[in-house]
Each structure stands twice: as C-alpha cells, then as structure tokens.
Amino acid sequence: MEQLTFARRRLANSLFDPPRLLCYRSRMLPDTRKLFESVSTWPVEDQLELAQAARDIEARRTGLYPLSDEERAEIEAGLAEADRGEFASEEDVAALWKRAAQ
Numbered sequence: 166m167e168q169l170t171f172a173r174r175r176l177a178n179s180l181f182d183p184p185r186l187l188c189y190r191s192r193m194l195p196d197t198r199k200l201f202e203s204v205s206t207w208p209v210e211d212q213l214e215l216a217q218a219a220r221d222i223e224a225r226r227t228g229l230y231p232l233s234d235e236e237r238a239e240i241e242a243g244l245a246e247a248d249r250g251e252f253a254s255e256e257d258v259a260a261l262w263k264r265a266a267q
Contacts, residue, residue, distance in 0.1 A: 193201070204212060224230035232240070246252075253261075 204215060207215075220231065
C-alpha cells in the first residue's frame with residue numbers, strides 16, 4: 166500500500182499532469198492527444214509504466230536521465246555500501262551470471 170501512496174504522489178507531479186500538458190496540446194498529434202486524455206482513467210501501475218517509458222524516450226532524445234527519488238536513494242545506498250567495502254563475492258557474482266544465462 167505504501168508503494169501505491171508513493172506512486173500516487175509521484176503521479177501528481179508527473180509528465181502527465183494536465184496543467185503541464187496544456188502548452189503542448191497544439192503541437193501534439195491527434196492520436197497522442199487522445200491517448201493522454203485517457204491516461205487518467207488507467208490504473209496507477211499502468212500510468213507509472215507509461216511515465217517511465219516517456220522518461221526513457223526523453224533521456225534518449227536529450228542524453229539526460231532524470232533520476233526518481235527512489236532511484237537516487239538506491240544509488241546512494243549502493244555507494245555507501247561500496248564506501249564501507251561491502252562488495253559481492255566472486256561466488257555471488259558467478260551465481261548471478263549463471264542465473265542470468267538460464
């Protein structure tokens with residue numbers, strides 16, 4: 166449930182917030198406009214998936230990837246682990262590659 170609460174807060178500030186779309190409506194293709202108008206009726210999980218796809222496209226176009234708060238926290242946690250010398254063992258890495266090959 167906490168994930169959905171977080172997701173709903175994020176959607177409130179997402180790319181698909183209707184006031185932010187107003188300035189783009191005249192430049193959107195009709196099919197795109199129709200799609201965006203229906204997005205608000207989608208389940209939260211589907212809206213998050215679409216928002217991520219849009220961020221990926223924007224990153225490809227601009228060369229910049231804006232981190233979400235969750236991604237930033239995960240990166241900071243990983244860097245803190247590295248600073249403490251906490252790395253995966255060779256056995257753990259080998260097991261990971263073995264599972265990935267299956």
